[in-house]
Each structure stands twice: as C-alpha cells, then as structure tokens.
Amino acid sequence: xxxxxxxxxxxxxxxxxxxxxxxxxxQAGRILPQYRELxxxxxxxxxxxxxxDKAAEVTIQPIDELGVDAAIIFSDILVIPDALGLxxxxxxxxxxxxxxxxSSASDIEALYSAxxxxxxxxxxxxxxxxxxxxxDGRVPLIGFCGAPWxxxxxxxxxxxxxxxxxxxxxxxxxxxxxxxxxxxxTEASILYLKQQVKAGAAHLQIFDSWAGLLSSEQxxxxxxxxxxxxCSAIQDVGITVFAKGAINALDxxxxxxxEVIGLDWTMEPDFARTRVGDHMVFQGNLDPCVLYASPxxxxxxxxxxISRFGKKHIANLGHGVYPDTPLIM
Amino acid sequence: xxxxxxxxxxxxxxxxxxxxxxxxxxQAGRILPQYRELxxxxxxxxxxxxxxDKAAEVTIQPIDELGVDAAIIFSDILVIPDALGLxxxxxxxxxxxxxxxxSSASDIEALYSAxxxxxxxxxxxxxxxxxxxxxDGRVPLIGFCGAPWxxxxxxxxxxxxxxxxxxxxxxxxxxxxxxxxxxxxTEASILYLKQQVKAGAAHLQIFDSWAGLLSSEQxxxxxxxxxxxxCSAIQDVGITVFAKGAINALDxxxxxxxEVIGLDWTMEPDFARTRVGDHMVFQGNLDPCVLYASPxxxxxxxxxxISRFGKKHIANLGHGVYPDTPLIM
Numbered sequence: 001x002x003x004x005x006x007x008x009x010x011x012x013x014x015x016x017x018x019x020x021x022x023x024x025x026x027q028a029g030r031i032l033p034q035y036r037e038l039x040x041x042x043x044x045x046x047x048x049x050x051x052x053d054k055a056a057e058v059t060i061q062p063i064d065e066l067g068v069d070a071a072i073i074f075s076d077i078l079v080i081p082d083a084l085g086l087x088x089x090x091x092x093x094x095x096x097x098x099x100x101x102x103s104s105a106s107d108i109e110a111l112y113s114a115x116x117x118x119x120x121x122x123x124x125x126x127x128x129x130x131x132x133x134x135x136d137g138r139v140p141l142i143g144f145c146g147a148p149w150x151x152x153x154x155x156x157x158x159x160x161x162x163x164x165x166x167x168x169x170x171x172x173x174x175x176x177x178x179x180x181x182x183x184x185x186t187e188a189s190i191l192y193l194k195q196q197v198k199a200g201a202a203h204l205q206i207f208d209s210w211a212g213l214l215s216s217e218q219x220x221x222x223x224x225x226x227x228x229x230x231c232s233a234i235q236d237v238g239i240t241v242f243a244k245g246a247i248n249a250l251d252x253x254x255x256x257x258x259e260v261i262g263l264d265w266t267m268e269p270d271f272a273r274t275r276v277g278d279h280m281v282f283q284g285n286l287d288p289c290v291l292y293a294s295p296x297x298x299x300x301x302x303x304x305x306i307s308r309f310g311k312k313h314i315a316n317l318g319h320g321v322y323p324d325t326p327l328i329m
Numbered sequence: 330x331x332x333x334x335x336x337x338x339x340x341x342x343x344x345x346x347x348x349x350x351x352x353x354x355x356q357a358g359r360i361l362p363q364y365r366e367l368x369x370x371x372x373x374x375x376x377x378x379x380x381x382d383k384a385a386e387v388t389i390q391p392i393d394e395l396g397v398d399a400a401i402i403f404s405d406i407l408v409i410p411d412a413l414g415l416x417x418x419x420x421x422x423x424x425x426x427x428x429x430x431x432s433s434a435s436d437i438e439a440l441y442s443a444x445x446x447x448x449x450x451x452x453x454x455x456x457x458x459x460x461x462x463x464x465d466g467r468v469p470l471i472g473f474c475g476a477p478w479x480x481x482x483x484x485x486x487x488x489x490x491x492x493x494x495x496x497x498x499x500x501x502x503x504x505x506x507x508x509x510x511x512x513x514x515t516e517a518s519i520l521y522l523k524q525q526v527k528a529g530a531a532h533l534q535i536f537d538s539w540a541g542l543l544s545s546e547q548x549x550x551x552x553x554x555x556x557x558x559x560c561s562a563i564q565d566v567g568i569t570v571f572a573k574g575a576i577n578a579l580d581x582x583x584x585x586x587x588e589v590i591g592l593d594w595t596m597e598p599d600f601a602r603t604r605v606g607d608h609m610v611f612q613g614n615l616d617p618c619v620l621y622a623s624p625x626x627x628x629x630x631x632x633x634x635i636s637r638f639g640k641k642h643i644a645n646l647g648h649g650v651y652p653d654t655p656l657i658m
Binding site: 172216248289292 | 491492494497500502544545547574576577595597617618619622623
C-alpha cells in the first residue's frame with residue numbers, strides 16, 4: 001500500500017525522515033468536539049466501539065483536525081476479555097467495570113477459546129477495513145491490543161485500581177493459574193492482531209498500562225515473556241511496545257522482536273538509549289500535563305524533547321491525552 | 330533516652346546489629362482487629378487522629394501484637410493542609426477529600442501562617458508525648474510528615490487521583506505560585522517536625538507518595554529541593570525519605586542530609602546502592618502483595634530481600650500494608 005504521508009512507517013523501518021512523525025495516544029476520542037458530539041448521540045462507549053462506521057469516523061477525525069502522521073483505530077484494550085466471555089461495562093467517570101471476574105481454574109476454563117474470541121471481534125476488523133478505505137492512503141492506521149498482564153489485571157480486579165492488589169495477589173497465590181490465563185490472553189491477542197493486519201492495520205501497538213505495578217522479577221515472568229511471544233508471532237508489520245512505568249524492563253525490551261519502544265515522561269531518552277541500545281526507535285514522551293500550558297510553553301517543551309531524542313524518534317505524549325486538555329487550534 | 334530495643338536507632342546511626350530491624354508502614358491502623366474495633370467506636374478517622382489517647386493506643390497496638398522494632402505515630406500526612414486552614418474529610422473507601430482547594434494566589438494568602446499551623450497541631454504533639462510515656466522505652470517512636478509536593482498535590486487536586494493532573498497543571502501553568510505554596514508547606518512541616526521531636530519522636534520519616542508522577546526535572550525542582558530543606562533543618566534525630574516511584578531521583582537523594590532512603594518494591598537494592606552510595610541506610614522494600622501469599626512463601630521473599638540488601642538495611646514493605654492483608658499470628 002502506498003501512503004501520501006509515510007514518515008511514520010519510514011521511521012519504523014529505520015529510514016531517514018525530514019522531521020519526527022507525530023501522533024497522540026488517545027487522539028481518537030476524548031478531546032475533539034466532533035467526537036463528543038457523536039459520543040453523546042449514542043447509548044454508551046461500548047456502542048461506539050462496536051459500531052464500525054462510527055468507530056471509523058472518530059478514528060479519522062484527528063487526521064483531519066490535528067494533522068497527525070498516523071491514525072489509531074478507535075477501540076479499547078478490553079475488547080479481548082469481552083471476546084473471551086468476560087463482559088465489561090464502561091461507567092461514566094469511573095472507567096471500566098466487570099460484573100464477573102476471574103478467581104479460579106473453572107473461571108478460566110469457562111472462557112471462550114482464543115479462536116472463538118478472534119471470531120467475536122469481527123466488528124474491530126470491519127472498523128479497520130472501513131477506516132483504511134476512508135483514509136484512502138493519507139496516513140497509515142495503527143492497530144493495538146493490551147499487554148497480557150494488563151488484561152489479566154482487569155479480568156481479576158474487575159475495575160481500575162491504584163494498586164491492582166487483587167490481581168497481584170493472584171500472581172503470588174496462584175502463579176500457575178495466572179500463567180494459564182496469560183497464555184490464553186496471549187493466544188487470543190496474537191490471532192486478534194493478525195486479523196487487524198489482514199484488515200489493513202499498517203503497524204501495531206501493545207499497551208501495558210499497569211506495567212509499573214510489578215517488581216522486576218514479576219514483570220519479567222508475567223509480562224515481558226508474553227509481550228515477547230506476541231512480538232515474535234507478528235511478521236508483517238512493525239510493533240510498538242508501550243509499557244507505562246516499566247523503567248526496569250528496558251534492558252529486557254532490547255531483546256524483543258519489536259521496532260519501537262514507547263517511553264513515558266519519567267523515562268529519560270538518554271537513560272533509555274543506554275538500556276535499549278541503538279537498534280530501536282523510541283516513541284514519546286511529553287508529559288500530557290504539558291498540554292495544559294501556554295502554546296509557547298508547549299512549543300518549548302516539544303522542541304526540547306525532540307532535540308533530546310535525536311533520530312529514531314516518533315513524537316508523542318508519554319501517556320494518553322487527558323480528557324480536559326484544552327483544544328487550541 | 331534509653332531504649333530496651335534500640336536496633337532501629339543503631340542501624341540509623343551506622344552501628345552493627347545482629348539482624349535488620351523491622352517495622353511496617355501503616356502498621357498503626359488498618360489490619361489489627363483491635364484497631365478496627367476502636368475505629369468503629371468513633372465518629373470517623375479524623376476523630377481518631379485528633380484524640381491523643383486513642384491515637385497513642387493504636388500506635389502501640391502493633392508493638393504488642395507484631396513485635397516490630399519501632400512504633401510510628403498514628404496520624405495522617407493531611408494534618409498539615411488541615412492546620413494551614415484547608416480542611417480535609419476522610420471518606421470511607423474513597424479516601425481524602427477537600428471541600429475547598431487551592432487555585433489562586435489569594436487562596437494561598439488566605440492560609441494560616443506556618444507558625445499558626447504549628448500551634449494548631451498540638452493534638453499530634455500530645456499524642457506523641459503520651460505514646461512515648463506509654464511505650465516506656467520499649468522501642469523508639471517515629472514521627473512523620475508528607476513531602477511538600479505530595480501535600481501540594483492534595484491541596485490542589487482536592488482528592489486522590491491516578492494522575493493528579495490538576496496539581497501537575499498548576500506546576501506547568503503557575504510555577505511561581507506552586508513554589509510559594511511549597512515554601513509555606515515546607516516551613517510549616519519543619520516547625521511541625523521539630524515539635525514532634527520535642528514531644529519525643531526519636532526518628533522522622535518524610536512520605537512522598539506521589540513522587541512517581543513527575544518528570545525528573547519537575548521532581549528536582551518541585552520536590553527534592555523542598556525535601557532537602559526539611560532534612561537540613563532537622564538536627565537532632567535521623568530522617569528517612571520515602572519517595573514512592575522516584576527511581577530517577579535516587580542520584581539526587583545521595584546528597585540529602587538524611588540517614589535513610591526508603592525504597593519501593595520496583596527499586597532493586599543493587600541499582601539503588603550504585604545510585605545513592607554506601608553512606609546511607611536503605612529501608613524497604615517487600616511488595617505489600619507478598620503478604621497475601623502463604624507464610625512459607627512470605628518467609629522466602631523476606632529472606633531473599635534481606636540477603637539482597639545486606640547491611641545498612643531496615644526491613645519494611647515497599648508501601649503501606651494493604652487493608653485486606655490477612656492477619657496470621
């Protein structure tokens with residue numbers, strides 16, 4: 001496929017570009033008034049995620065409005081537990097909520113198979129196909145999934161949490177069951193990502209939102225290992241691994257079969273480079289709170305970030321854009 | 330003052346001890362049934378904090394029940410904003426809540442002076458005197474306060490938050506006002522800690538709960554600087570600085586006038602030692618979720634931790650004990 005703007009893909013392939021490509025995590029949704037209007041006209045967040053033409057519409061909005069160099073499909077990492085049979089609800093202000101959670105071997109056995117989950121996510125593949133058609137080669141589309149540890153954390157905890165202490169308790173008390181569940185999530189995620197690529201995703205990102213909650217040993221055992229399996233199973237497109245707070249895992253990330261490592265704003269570019277090595281591209285890492293500052297100030301922080309990263313850099317935030325970020329065009 | 334058990338103070342002074350001293354963050358309160366009984370008999374959390382004989386009682390409970398090597402006064406870091414005139418409420422399950430928050434220069438000017446705040450905290454000094462009298466030299470008593478950044482974060486955000494984006498917005502948009510407020514909190518904290526020492530606290534700990542939310546530059550500017558001022562103002566007792574998630578600040582912490590650095594469970598002892606140097610004592614850093622595991626398993630993790638830290642170590646958790654930790658005696 002030929003893209004009119006392909007600087008994102010060029011950087012991922014290690015080619016020279018005139019400037020770092022830029023996109024914003026959570027650019028599809030949240031801050032644009034067009035998004036809020038569309039969202040308000042629907043029953044809930046899930047209806048938007050599960051309705052391909054609406055998901056495509058909000059995916060494309062920031063390309064038109066912000067002029068970013070890549071689109072990312074509007075969806076949620078929790079479609080995987082949902083497809084495995086653990087339905088989530090998205091509560092306004094409170095975030096995700098699972099009426100039923102995993103607490104035993106029989107709960108894990110009762111889940112759908114990875115293949116069934118793959119088939120139950122047709123609405124995402126449809127949204128991707130439709131988006132790619134409507135983007136018409138303007139910019140590439142990024143697909144994504146959650147890292148197995150983060151997905152397991154939600155499936156056990158049942159909701160957002162500062163500590164995810166119930167999910168971590170499961171790792172300490174039921175390590176074998178935890179590995180069985182991580183296996184299942186990993187298999188489903190691989191099939192899911194491959195279908196996203198078939199539908200037209202030109203790059204993939206794995207989000208490990210709760211990476212920062214685990215010790216180095218647990219993170220290696222319960223997260224990096226499974227992220228590695230996903231990376232090694234995907235051949236046709238590049239992959240970005242974004243593990244928020246996983247500063248201790250950067251050494252291990254150097255060995256992943258992925259092209260891009262996402263950094264949050266607490267990870268210094270120089271420090272990360274010494275850990276990860278020169279072969280990978282970095283993505284990030286402006287503090288989303290910088291976007292509360294004046295336009296001049298935002299410009300200053302951005303120029304500083306770009307100069308600190310140097311080459312092999314995709315400019316982005318260090319976390320998704322916050323909902324109350326002022327939109328100044 | 331002579332203590333029957335002084336291994337905590339010996340380690341702080343750099344003396345040899347037969348085993349690492351141990352205490353648990355949040356040991357006063359939360360997990361003991363005696364605590365819950367007393368707490369249930371009172372109107373709310375604040376009444377317990379503000380009633381010296383009750384606070385002394387729950388402070389001493391874990392000494393009798395758990396056999397730890399130090400007591401820590403039962404109180405809350407939010408007594409400082411309260412004493413400055415910004416009243417907090419402790420909502421069951423939801424945590425702290427401030428009906429009024431700081432958003433302008435006039436809000437800061439309207440606060441009580443540091444000296445007034447010092448005087449308004451007599452109930453803490455009384456609780457400390459009473460506790461020391463009742464401990465009768467069994468173990469030393471630790472006093473504490475929050476780090477200025479964490480206190481400012483609550484005073485602006487008004488409640489707990491995953492991102493503290495409003496507090497961080499204030500740092501980016503009103504850096505001078507932020508420094509003015511940090512100045513005031515710092516002055517009040519110094520006077521407060523000195524009174525705690527006069528009342529009998531034999532050691533002090535500064536808690537920077539939200540250290541992990543700031544970039545390295547912001548952390549140096551808005552947190553380490555003020556922690557440093559507090560440390561340099563206290564002469565008569567040792568100080569522990571525990572900044573959760575502040576792995577990037579360990580280099581700067583090496584220069585603080587404090588004796589002990591608290592580590593969370595994501596901070597590897599070896600890594601921290603290379604950053605901080607040999608002159609300081611480390612405290613920590615078992616994942617509180619380890620306490621959900623079997624007694625044999627807890628023992629294994631603890632022995633491993635102790636051997637990894639070696640000397641100059643105070644055994645503790647890497648965060649406060651979680652409320653649903655099972656009590657196995």
